Amino acid sequence: MARNIPRQVDSARKTCRIINMLQEQGCVGVTELANELNISKSTVHGHLATLTDEGLVVKENHTYRLSLQFLRIAESVKSGVADPDTVREQVRELADETGEVVHFGAKEGGHVVYCEKDRGDSAVQTVSKIGERMPLHSTSLGKGILAELPRNEVDQIIQEHGLPERTPNTITDVEDLNHELDKTSSRGYSIDDEENIPGVRCIGVAVNVPGTETMGALSISGPSRRMTDERITNDLQEQIAQTANVIEVNSLYS
Known part of the structure; x- marks a missing residue:
């Protein structure tokens, strides 16, 4: 019998990878993220723009970091x-x-x-x-x-x-x-x-x-x-x- 594997969303996986790398590296630029994750710069930029708009990521000069909103999420968990x-x-x-x-x-x-x-x-x-x-x-x-x-x-x-x-x-x-x-x-x-x-x-x-x-x-x-x-x-x-x-x-x- 074939296993019933839930459908996975590639764009969500890329977002998770970006968040994980920001957590590991701190402030990171678009080019570094793209090279490390093997994702195009335009795709990385789009994900970062969305995360920034949602308040989960903060842009500082030309780099990005996770926002302090993760503290609230962590305490809630x-x-x-x-x-x-x-x-x-x-x-x-x-x-x-x-x-x-x-x-x-x-x-x-x-x-x-x-x-x-x-x-x-x-x-x-x-x-x-x-x-x-x-x-x-x-x-x-x-x-x-x-x-x-x-x-x-x-x-x-x-x-x-x-x-x-x-x-x-x-x-x-x-x-x-x-x-x-x-x-x-x-x-x-x-x-x-x-x-x-x-x-x-x-x-x-x-x-x-x-x-x-x-x-x-x-x-x-x-x-x-x-x-x-x-x-x-x-x-x-x-x-x-x-x-x-x-x-x-x-x-x-x-």
């Missing part, structure tokens, strides 16, 4: 997961308390997307960025989310996205991942044991906000030598659980 102000405040407080890197992320398709990030005084530098998509199976954020999902949905995600190896510690076997998700459910938190970034260990918990369709999660990340089992069990487990609860309650009544 975040509010569909949890109250953005509460998340921002709680992530900052948890980073201050633990001294480590704290992330809040949300499930989108077969990935987890970073929505908020803050660094404590002792935190190591990480390359993670807000808006970046990461695998579910190799991150504590993602495993916390997967443990909350029905197993048939987990199986579907694995079938579609696989279990790619990020480090030698990444779980790449379905049976092993299911066992790990069982452990996550029973103890109430997930662990990324250098499975996403070598030398970095993380604890994560899911954040469930009734009335929203998107599943969120919190994580604390730090050097493996600091993120010991003892510290996770005695300190971080309770701290991250309390923060998740504050986000859930405040988002519910915001």
Whole structure:
């Protein structure tokens, strides 16, 4: 049976490519956009003129950049997961308390997307960025989310996205991942044991906000030598659980 593939619009794809390049490069001229994207200058100019007229792009001299309207769009998207102000405040407080890197992320398709990030005084530098998509199976954020999902949905995600190896510690076997998700459910938190970034260990918990369709999660990340089992069990487990609860309650009544 032939697959029913929705019709795609080439002009919309070109607009998305232009927006993505503006996001990556900042201020860019028509010629550079045309050369990088292999699109005619007249076509690029037409798309930019439309985006500028809609307020999504700003022209500065002979270059173009994304407008600040994307901030409003981003905050609106975040509010569909949890109250953005509460998340921002709680992530900052948890980073201050633990001294480590704290992330809040949300499930989108077969990935987890970073929505908020803050660094404590002792935190190591990480390359993670807000808006970046990461695998579910190799991150504590993602495993916390997967443990909350029905197993048939987990199986579907694995079938579609696989279990790619990020480090030698990444779980790449379905049976092993299911066992790990069982452990996550029973103890109430997930662990990324250098499975996403070598030398970095993380604890994560899911954040469930009734009335929203998107599943969120919190994580604390730090050097493996600091993120010991003892510290996770005695300190971080309770701290991250309390923060998740504050986000859930405040988002519910915001």
